[in-house]
Amino acid sequence: MSRYFTDEHEWIDVEGEIATVGITDYAQEQLGDIVFVELPAEGTTFEKGDDAAVVESVKAASDVYAPISGEVVEANGALEDEPALVNSDAEEDGWFFKLRIADTSELEGLMNEAAYKKFVASL
Amino acid sequence: MRYLPLTDTDRQEMLSVIGAETIDDLFIDVPAEARLTGTIAGLPDHASELAVERHMGALARKNLSAGEAPFFLGAGAYKHHVPASVDHLIQRGEFLTAYTPYQPEIAQGTLQVLFEFQTQVARLLGVDVANASMYDGSTACWEAIGMARRITKRGKALLSSGLHPHYVSVANTMAKFTGDALVHQAPTLDAATDIDALIASIDKDTSCVVVQYPDILGRIADLTPLAEAANAAGALLVAVVTEPVALGAIKAPGAMGADIVVGEGQSIGVGLQFGGPYLGLFGCKQKYVRQMPGRLCGETLDAAGKRGFVLTLSTREQHIRREKATSNICTNSGLCALAFSIHMTLLGEKGLRELATLNHGLAVQAADRLAQVPGVTLLNDGFFNEFTLVLTKDARDVVRNLADKGILAGVSLGRLFPDAPAIGNGLVIAVTETVTPEDIETLAAALEEELA
Numbered sequence: 001m002s003r004y005f006t007d008e009h010e011w012i013d014v015e016g017e018i019a020t021v022g023i024t025d026y027a028q029e030q031l032g033d034i035v036f037v038e039l040p041a042e043g044t045t046f047e048k049g050d051d052a053a054v055v056e057s058v059k060a061a062s063d064v065y066a067p068i069s070g071e072v073v074e075a076n077g078a079l080e081d082e083p084a085l086v087n088s089d090a091e092e093d094g095w096f097f098k099l100r101i102a103d104t105s106e107l108e109g110l111m112n113e114a115a116y117k118k119f120v121a122s123l
Numbered sequence: 124m125r126y127l128p129l130t131d132t133d134r135q136e137m138l139s140v141i142g143a144e145t146i147d148d149l150f151i152d153v154p155a156e157a158r159l160t161g162t163i164a165g166l167p168d169h170a171s172e173l174a175v176e177r178h179m180g181a182l183a184r185k186n187l188s189a190g191e192a193p194f195f196l197g198a199g200a201y202k203h204h205v206p207a208s209v210d211h212l213i214q215r216g217e218f219l220t221a222y223t224p225y226q227p228e229i230a231q232g233t234l235q236v237l238f239e240f241q242t243q244v245a246r247l248l249g250v251d252v253a254n255a256s257m258y259d260g261s262t263a264c265w266e267a268i269g270m271a272r273r274i275t276k277r278g279k280a281l282l283s284s285g286l287h288p289h290y291v292s293v294a295n296t297m298a299k300f301t302g303d304a305l306v307h308q309a310p311t312l313d314a315a316t317d318i319d320a321l322i323a324s325i326d327k328d329t330s331c332v333v334v335q336y337p338d339i340l341g342r343i344a345d346l347t348p349l350a351e352a353a354n355a356a357g358a359l360l361v362a363v364v365t366e367p368v369a370l371g372a373i374k375a376p377g378a379m380g381a382d383i384v385v386g387e388g389q390s391i392g393v394g395l396q397f398g399g400p401y402l403g404l405f406g407c408k409q410k411y412v413r414q415m416p417g418r419l420c421g422e423t424l425d426a427a428g429k430r431g432f433v434l435t436l437s438t439r440e441q442h443i444r445r446e447k448a449t450s451n452i453c454t455n456s457g458l459c460a461l462a463f464s465i466h467m468t469l470l471g472e473k474g475l476r477e478l479a480t481l482n483h484g485l486a487v488q489a490a491d492r493l494a495q496v497p498g499v500t501l502l503n504d505g506f507f508n509e510f511t512l513v514l515t516k517d518a519r520d521v522v523r524n525l526a527d528k529g530i531l532a533g534v535s536l537g538r539l540f541p542d543a544p545a546i547g548n549g550l551v552i553a554v555t556e557t558v559t560p561e562d563i564e565t566l567a568a569a570l571e572e573e574l575a
Contacts (some may be wrong), residue, residue: 036413038413058433058435061444063447
């Protein structure tokens, strides 16, 4: 399994043709207490860069973009009851949705963990 | 707010900063032929304050105002007695602000009022949560239809024939831009409501059923079967209340299973005001709160553990979500909400119930008396403070003739539904606590003469 990052602060785990997507620990910390997550319905297809989900803290609502193109095969229902999971475990249990990858070449432009850390340090 | 007038020196300074010589230089982009020179034809150039006051006074005297005549007009706007203390309190400087509190932390008093307003509205409508607040009843009704679409992901709304036609009209205007399909028919002069027909019309594309309670003809139906049928088909029930005083006497729509309850709050605390500004009420079940338009006020504790109020759940609003906002109708009608809240507080639960009882009692007296007039039939089996009379001729003429005699006799269905001549003989009569037994007698006598 390999993990990628975007400059919009999403992480992507790729396992076979399925990509799991969430927001990074850095992102959740910037947002503060997360009170609501709106997730895409199963079967929705996204082009890279489409609005895929919304994450709301008390005073802000932010879009989560699809980091790569694909079809949603599962959304993390646990977030509906417990959106704070994104705060407590952003990069594991706080995942948002799983995509069936449409085009693996889109992964090429993304960052690895070291590059993302460097990117965040530069912000 | 201080008013700081500009001096000629101020103007010259500003002009020199931007490199203009005269104020007219600021308008050089406007074609010369489009610019006004001289006076406007037909309008006097200027007049003294006294002359203007006299002129306006003379114009105003041409009106027959609500307070001067036996008054039976309702249909969505009601004349109730508003205690003088309401008007006095809303004019305090702390409250009489010009704008919605977008920097809410500095406006704790305003936020507390909105918090209490929400509590009162939620209890009145029988719902879990209410926002603070909407523009008016008709736009709140449309927002409920839009919200039902977002929740159900379906785009067909069934509108009861008993829904106020102006509310239907607002919804039609908005639906032009959203693509919602709205199904609506004009009412029939029938004692029964269209609940059964609505139930039969619900299908898999239906986002919501919108029903007014009491409806435009004053009819009251148990909404429970409709709520059940809608929910069973995956649709929502939207209930619209145009006379909130009624809820002091009859069951709240939320208690009958309505998913979203909206209303016009004008009856409580807000005068007729020639049709506005009014106040939209909006409440729903807790599970739909994330799709609710507008904002909620929440109670919290500050860092020092002290009670405080914040605007919360406003993340879907225009100032945060811009073009992705759930709704751009969060004009708060804050002062009207405050008036509502103060009046409601003065009444209390017991007072509201008494006020409702008084309204209903007088309406029953009026209905009994008017039904005795030859040529008049009472349509309703049941009603709160508003009912429909069926006359032997077009009610529009009757209303006009009675207005000439100094009686504001009700709202004719011909006026409300100009495209439905079949119901033109219907006259909707509203009776509030401001109607006296003498007023009822005056109306009855005049109707008798008119229909003879």
